[in-house]
Amino acid sequence: MNREVMEYDVVIVGGGPSGLSTAIKLKQLDTNLNICLLEKASEIGAHILSGNVFETRALDELIPNWKELNSPIKTKVSKEKFLFLGKTKSLSWPTWLLPSVQQNHNNYIISLANLCRWLAEQAEALGVEIFPGFPASEVLYNDDGSVKGVATQDMGIDKEGNKKDGFEPGIELVGKVTVFAEGCRGHLGKQLIQKYELDKGKDPQQYGIGFKEIWEIDDKNHEKGLVMHTAGWPLDNNTYGGSFMYHAENKQVFLGYVIGLDYKNPHLSPFDEFQRFKTHPSIKKIIEGGKRISYGARALIEGGFQSLPKMYMPGALLVGCDAGTLNMPKIKGSHTAMKSGMIAAETIFDHFKSNKELSSFEEKFKASWLYKELYEARNVKPSFSWGLILGIIFTGIDQILFRGKLPFTLKHKHADHETLKLADEMPKINYPKPDNIITFDKTSSVYLTGTNHTDNQPVHLKLKDPNLPISYTLEKFDEPAQRYCPAGVYEVQKENNINKFVINSQNCIHCKTCDIKEPSQNIIWVTPEGGGGPKYGNM
Amino acid sequence: MKILVAVKRVIDYNVQIRVKEDGTGIVTENVKMSTNPPDDNAIEEAVKIKEAGKATEVVAISVGEEKAQETVRKALAVGADRGILVKAEGTVEPLAVSKILQKIVEKEKPDLVFMGKQAIDDDCNQTGQMLAALLNWPQATFASKIDVKEKSLEVTREVDEGLETIEVNVPAIVTCDLRLNEPRYASLPNIMKAKKKPIEQINASDLGIDTKPRIDQIKVEEPPKRKAGIKVASVEELVQKLKNEAKVI
Numbered sequence: 001m002n003r004e005v006m007e008y009d010v011v012i013v014g015g016g017p018s019g020l021s022t023a024i025k026l027k028q029l030d031t032n033l034n035i036c037l038l039e040k041a042s043e044i045g046a047h048i049l050s051g052n053v054f055e056t057r058a059l060d061e062l063i064p065n066w067k068e069l070n071s072p073i074k075t076k077v078s079k080e081k082f083l084f085l086g087k088t089k090s091l092s093w094p095t096w097l098l099p100s101v102q103q104n105h106n107n108y109i110i111s112l113a114n115l116c117r118w119l120a121e122q123a124e125a126l127g128v129e130i131f132p133g134f135p136a137s138e139v140l141y142n143d144d145g146s147v148k149g150v151a152t153q154d155m156g157i158d159k160e161g162n163k164k165d166g167f168e169p170g171i172e173l174v175g176k177v178t179v180f181a182e183g184c185r186g187h188l189g190k191q192l193i194q195k196y197e198l199d200k201g202k203d204p205q206q207y208g209i210g211f212k213e214i215w216e217i218d219d220k221n222h223e224k225g226l227v228m229h230t231a232g233w234p235l236d237n238n239t240y241g242g243s244f245m246y247h248a249e250n251k252q253v254f255l256g257y258v259i260g261l262d263y264k265n266p267h268l269s270p271f272d273e274f275q276r277f278k279t280h281p282s283i284k285k286i287i288e289g290g291k292r293i294s295y296g297a298r299a300l301i302e303g304g305f306q307s308l309p310k311m312y313m314p315g316a317l318l319v320g321c322d323a324g325t326l327n328m329p330k331i332k333g334s335h336t337a338m339k340s341g342m343i344a345a346e347t348i349f350d351h352f353k354s355n356k357e358l359s360s361f362e363e364k365f366k367a368s369w370l371y372k373e374l375y376e377a378r379n380v381k382p383s384f385s386w387g388l389i390l391g392i393i394f395t396g397i398d399q400i401l402f403r404g405k406l407p408f409t410l411k412h413k414h415a416d417h418e419t420l421k422l423a424d425e426m427p428k429i430n431y432p433k434p435d436n437i438i439t440f441d442k443t444s445s446v447y448l449t450g451t452n453h454t455d456n457q458p459v460h461l462k463l464k465d466p467n468l469p470i471s472y473t474l475e476k477f478d479e480p481a482q483r484y485c486p487a488g489v490y491e492v493q494k495e496n497n498i499n500k501f502v503i504n505s506q507n508c509i510h511c512k513t514c515d516i517k518e519p520s521q522n523i524i525w526v527t528p529e530g531g532g533g534p535k536y537g538n539m
Numbered sequence: 540m541k542i543l544v545a546v547k548r549v550i551d552y553n554v555q556i557r558v559k560e561d562g563t564g565i566v567t568e569n570v571k572m573s574t575n576p577p578d579d580n581a582i583e584e585a586v587k588i589k590e591a592g593k594a595t596e597v598v599a600i601s602v603g604e605e606k607a608q609e610t611v612r613k614a615l616a617v618g619a620d621r622g623i624l625v626k627a628e629g630t631v632e633p634l635a636v637s638k639i640l641q642k643i644v645e646k647e648k649p650d651l652v653f654m655g656k657q658a659i660d661d662d663c664n665q666t667g668q669m670l671a672a673l674l675n676w677p678q679a680t681f682a683s684k685i686d687v688k689e690k691s692l693e694v695t696r697e698v699d700e701g702l703e704t705i706e707v708n709v710p711a712i713v714t715c716d717l718r719l720n721e722p723r724y725a726s727l728p729n730i731m732k733a734k735k736k737p738i739e740q741i742n743a744s745d746l747g748i749d750t751k752p753r754i755d756q757i758k759v760e761e762p763p764k765r766k767a768g769i770k771v772a773s774v775e776e777l778v779q780k781l782k783n784e785a786k787v788i
Binding site for chain 1: 551553554555557560568569570571573721722723724726727728730731
């Protein structure tokens, strides 16, 4: 079938901080460039989920007068706390003893979704064409093997793959350069990393799953500007993770939990760990009497420097967490994602102006503060593979005494899908039932995300082998998809004593965890029809 | 034939509505907004009639704040020829909207006015009817099928008892049901073209319409929470519980 073709100087895939920064920077460098940006969500920001304590460094460079432009960056961090949680007790760690990367006094508590909406306004004002509701579903290649652009998803296909009444074919967006900015585990980025072997010689990428809830709490418990992190309970010493609680404006707190997807126990349920965490006395006392108004989850990058793939390839660049620029010890990826996009824009500008190869991205990247930041942070996450306590001790030495300059680099040994132990060998975990006040089940949580996918469309969670979940994964690992999925997409149902693997794809909140953690890499996340997925507000 | 289609910007139907703590309304900040779903059907039908060669122009109109322009733009992206935005702040009640539409009809002189049967935010289901009264035009509400005849429309209506087919003379008001058609997707090239289509902006006050609400809203509250269900072991227990606890039999 012949699809309509639209040509641009630059095609950007993804309307998060990295894609939008690429677009803005490009337009600032050359206002005549034709740039379009595709976003799979129904509007910019609707698939964005992040803590977020924002470091303004990249934004200061990109839009120096952001304070005058009514940006949604208002709440300065006023106070910080770090707690080690025991089952009922907590130990407050003095913040002056935290490595400087974990100090936030110059940062702001923001909603990244709202920042992206604002960045999109800036980009549109500069003439960038932004198309929300159009997922890029396919990479297009030139005959010489370079990236030619992307194609958008066909709209109006039924479950069986037939065209429905309102069928609208996808179109081809051809760019002189294409920038992939899909965020963590982008489904096209994944294909490109494979095709161009961008991760050759790098450690396997490491991921985490992050949960976030927004609570409206009692005035008396709210301290605007307070940033609090915890480690410890309910996770054991061998599971990497921790919580955040940020007191934002309007009596809201952004409450979240991140768990490394290198966890070993297939019985672990990240969602239930997060719910259980909220019952800790030092957390419960803050949210008690409040109301949960939002919920969401998203996979994030934790691999850092060692796992960062090459970010350029013929005809295209990979930016932000589509590559993996998050700074793990800082627990921040927005400013780094933005900076990587800005470097990409400068590279593309030089490419157009003086015919420099896209590979010049590498030099620019190495000369930037982004590189320095990621390099210095590199040893923190791998040290936690020795457990929480040794990890903290090492991090203290590495980050406080040596400021990331130790003369060696620790390795990430395994990909996250390889770390699960057999279900029989690991302890079962009994999670408490939700009380529907502080803790909730997945169904009522997903309800808050506003998630919807048009009925009667092909399932966008593909199984390479449809029998594997029951014949192998259920037997060996008690089908962990039932637990790692934060939206209850996967279920094993018994029908007449026969187990059946059910995929409720309409619940999918696009976190990509299944694509990452499935032990046999049997689940492939592809783009559903445009506009589908969550409709996050100020996440 | 010219068709005027009214579209409203409402909170997206997937969003869970939250009531403001003080009971003065619902939370609209940080909430995804979309076109009122049956208005999408109204636009689709108008565009289909035009594509069938039975209409010459489709004009989309919305009444509301500046951002309602996005809703008009969406109508342009699926085939409306041009747009009108009548700007008015705050809640605009059906009577005010129909008075505004009356003024626009007098100016634009369309043969048909289409709109959704009701808006999913206030569920009033009044604007079409009030406009018909103000203009003294015939109305066909809850339309699930429209046949355009020479000087009339044959409209199938979704009524409680089933389907009712009526014939109305043109000019007429039609309010559209979700069953009328399946709205198309806006294609990327059409979204781009829509950006270049004109949207005329008018202030409600310049039309001489006072949009101040006439209804005093006393309180907005959430529906009571549903109690958790229980499983009963036997029919006897069920009957006993229905009698003594639920007191319904």
